[in-house]
Amino acid sequence: MGLSYWEILIFVIMSKKYKTAKKHSSGLISMLLNEITPLEEQQVHTKMLLAARLDDLITAAGMSKSAFAILVNKQPSEITKWLSGTHNFTIDTLCEIALALNIPLAELFSFQQNQVVNKVQIVVSAKVTRPDFPFSIPLITCNADHYYYKTKSGHTTLLPVTSITT
Numbered sequence: 001m002g003l004s005y006w007e008i009l010i011f012v013i014m015s016k017k018y019k020t021a022k023k024h025s026s027g028l029i030s031m032l033l034n035e036i037t038p039l040e041e042q043q044v045h046t047k048m049l050l051a052a053r054l055d056d057l058i059t060a061a062g063m064s065k066s067a068f069a070i071l072v073n074k075q076p077s078e079i080t081k082w083l084s085g086t087h088n089f090t091i092d093t094l095c096e097i098a099l100a101l102n103i104p105l106a107e108l109f110s111f112q113q114n115q116v117v118n119k120v121q122i123v124v125s126a127k128v129t130r131p132d133f134p135f136s137i138p139l140i141t142c143n144a145d146h147y148y149y150k151t152k153s154g155h156t157t158l159l160p161v162t163s164i165t166t
Contacts, residue, residue, distance in 0.1 A: 048085040049111045055083050057101050057108070071100045 058068045065083070069076040081087050098105040 044085075047087065050089065050108065051083050051085040051087070053108060053111055054097065057103065061101060068100070072096055 058065065061068075063071070065079050066076050069079045072079075082089070094108060095105060098108055
């Protein structure tokens with residue numbers, strides 16, 4: 001099931017205090033973790049997933065937290081509380097959120113792992129093709145509409161640009 005809420009909280013506190021993750025062992029922490037029931041662990045886990053999903057949906061909609069707060073007629077501080085992972089949503093609030101994001105309510109609970117792309121590498125390949133034009137014959141001049149070239153017999157010939165395939 002992954003890390004529990006308390007394990008994540010301890011990790012965050014330790015990371016902020018020491019700036020790096022450190023393995024910490026404590027009898028008190030172990031005792032507290034052992035007292036968490038499977039139901040409590042599932043509830044906390046679901047709240048965290050819902051908060052992360054809501055943050056992803058707000059970001060995907062191209063909105064800031066402040067803009068979303070205005071859309072759902074809430075204070076930005078309440079949106080921050082929602083995204084903390086500790087808020088116990090009512091079904092009414094979830095319906096308001098789904099309506100504001102223009103998604104079905106069930107989509108709030110589709111907790112698939114989405115990958116965020118920070119870098120995109122685009123490879124462009126080009127194929128140079130020769131038009132149906134006798135390049136072996138000396139080109140005299142070219143303008144936007146026509147090519148002028150000398151034929152083998154020495155005559156100057158006009159070829160419209162539109163007749164050349166590229």
